[in-house]
Amino acid sequence: METNQKQAFKSLYQAIDKANEIGVNANITILDPAGHLKAFIRMDDAFxxxxDISxxxxxTAMLFRMNSEAVGEFLNPENKTYGMVNTSGGLVGFKGGVPVKSGNDIVAYIGVSGGSPDQDFEIATAGSLV
Incomplete structure (x- = not known):
């Protein structure tokens, strides 16, 4: 399913609202289901x-159709997946990347970076339901 502009911007604005609410200047990336950039913002004063982290x-969420921190579980050294983090141009296995859903369908992926992993996850989650 293709991400339309309305869905992408709704996700982006919901995430921006949450970032402002919790006082985090974040970078927010929206990718379509195929991994192409659909929307991006670097909020004022975001690092x-x-x-690149967002x-x-x-x-990472798009490549595995799951939250980035869930992918991170596979990257733990005890799982003996040495080098997996370097595949696909690099994976980011901590909180802040999630699928964006409309009903049960994944219509996009959001990545957030600028706060702590928990704050990034909170912002991404706010933008994940359209």
Whole structure:
């Protein structure tokens, strides 16, 4: 299912509202189901270094159709998946990347970086239901 512009911006604005509510200046990335950039914002004063992290979280969620921290469980050294983190141009296995759903359908992926992993997850979750 293709992400339409209305869904992408609804997700983005919901995430921005949550970021403002909790006082985090975040980078927020929205990818369509195929992993192509649909929307992005670097909120005022968000860290420049977090741009790639937000994109990486969204991409990681897209590649495995699950939250980025769930992918992170596979990346733990005790799972003997050495090198997996370096596949697909790099995976980001901590909180802040989630599928965006409309009903039961995944219509996009959101990645957020700028706060703590828990704050990024809270912001991403706010943008994950359209």
């Amino acid at each position: 420049l270094g977090s741009i 994109m990486g979280k969204a991409k």
